Amino acid sequence: MQVRVRAFARLREAIGGDLTLEVPEGATMSRLLAAVGETSEQAGEALFEESGELRGYVILMHNGRRVRRAEAGTLTLADGDEVALFPPVAGG
Amino acid sequence: MFGLTEDDFDVNAVIDRVRKPDMGALVTFLGTVRDDGGTEVMELEAYEEVAVRELETIRDEAFARYPIAAVEVIHRVGRLRVGENILLIVVGAGHRKEAFDACEYILERIKESVPIWKKEIGEGGERWVPGESHGGDA
Numbered sequence: 470m471q472v473r474v475r476a477f478a479r480l481r482e483a484i485g486g487d488l489t490l491e492v493p494e495g496a497t498m499s500r501l502l503a504a505v506g507e508t509s510e511q512a513g514e515a516l517f518e519e520s521g522e523l524r525g526y527v528i529l530m531h532n533g534r535r536v537r538r539a540e541a542g543t544l545t546l547a548d549g550d551e552v553a554l555f556p557p558v559a560g561g
Numbered sequence: 562m563f564g565l566t567e568d569d570f571d572v573n574a575v576i577d578r579v580r581k582p583d584m585g586a587l588v589t590f591l592g593t594v595r596d597d598g599g600t601e602v603m604e605l606e607a608y609e610e611v612a613v614r615e616l617e618t619i620r621d622e623a624f625a626r627y628p629i630a631a632v633e634v635i636h637r638v639g640r641l642r643v644g645e646n647i648l649l650i651v652v653g654a655g656h657r658k659e660a661f662d663a664c665e666y667i668l669e670r671i672k673e674s675v676p677i678w679k680k681e682i683g684e685g686g687e688r689w690v691p692g693e694s695h696g697g698d699a
Contacts, residue, residue, distance in 0.1 A: 477608055478678035479689050533611050553608055553676075557692025560607070560636060560677025561592060561648055561668060 470494055470548035474505055477555035480527070483515030484508065484554070494548075498529065498541040501552055516554070526556045563620070564613045567639040575651055579631045584653040588660035590668055592648035594641050599683035605638045605647065608676035612636070619670045627663040629654040634667065636677060 474488040481487075490504050502523060506513040518524055529536040530553040536544055546552070562570075576587055594603045620632045631653035637646065650667050654660035671677075672693055679690040 475608065477606055477676065478680070481606075530608075530611065533614070553611070555608065555676060556678070556689070558672075558674065558676050559679050559690045559692040560605075560612075560675045561672040 470496075470546075472496075472501055472546050473549075473551045474501070475551060475553045477553070478559075479556055480515055480554050484512045492546065495545050498531065498536060498544040498546065498552065501546060502529075502541065502554075505554070528555050528557065529553070530555075563634055564616060565607055565609055565636050565638050567637065569637070569646055570635050570649055572646075572649060575633050575635065575649060579633055579651050579653045581630065581653065583655065584630055586654050586657040586660040588652045588654075588657070588664040590648070590650040590664050591646060592668075594643050594645050594647060596643045597681055599685050600643055600681045601684070602643070602682040603641045603647075604680045604682065605636075605641065606678045606680070607636075607638045609638075612675050612677055615675045616671070619667055619675070622670065623652070623663045623667050626666065627654070627659045629659055629663045632663070632667065634671070636671070636675070638677070 470492060471489050472492055474490055476484040484505060492501055492504055502516060506516045516524060516527060523538060529541060531544060532551055572591060576589060580587055616634050623632055629652055633651040635649045650664050652660045652664045681688050681690060
């Protein structure tokens with residue numbers, strides 16, 4: 470199935486722009502994040518600590534709704550979903 | 562108008578659209594691009610669909626919390642020069658206190674939760690302005 474990944478600010482620069490990734494049916498948010506990290510060394514370093522843990526500043530959204538980090542391992546994605554990755558917001 | 566735009570706005574025209582005879586106070590916040598030690602240009606990026614929805618949510622929260630009569634919010638995106646307008650908030654109310662309080666509430670909520678980012682570009686290079694908030698549920 471295909472999932473659209475949108476990234477913003479310095480995460481967009483590290484990942485290189487929006488992506489559409491092919492992931493197995495029933496893949497979780499964590500599985501998708503790993504797949505994004507595998508697209509390039511820069512993307513992997515921007516998203517993950519050396520320990521493999523998701524970096525503290527990464528905010529996750531699934532179809533426009535915030536996802537708590539603790540939910541990433543259990544949230545299953547569906548074909549056509551949109552996942553967004555971004556650092557803390559700085560508007561205003 | 563309400564939401565995001567690449568174009569500049571006319572502050573007085575927005576105030577005139579909001580004002581009604583029963584309003585004794587129109588509090589306006591105008592945010593501009595600051596020269597932060599050599600900044601020449603600022604690039605503003607947004608997750609547009611989510612940002613507009615979040616601005617609407619914040620407006621609805623302000624109406625629920627304060628006895629105000631009107632809210633306009635315009636946030637610019639794209640490439641801006643030092644001194645240019647970034648954000649306009651206009652709150653109309655019967656009296657000043659609720660208009661000031663609601664305007665500040667809207668501004669703080671925008672900084673906390675609307676997905677917009679700013680990159681400062683100048684002679685010394687470029688930097689993303691650090692976000693002030695993780696949005697509460699990191």
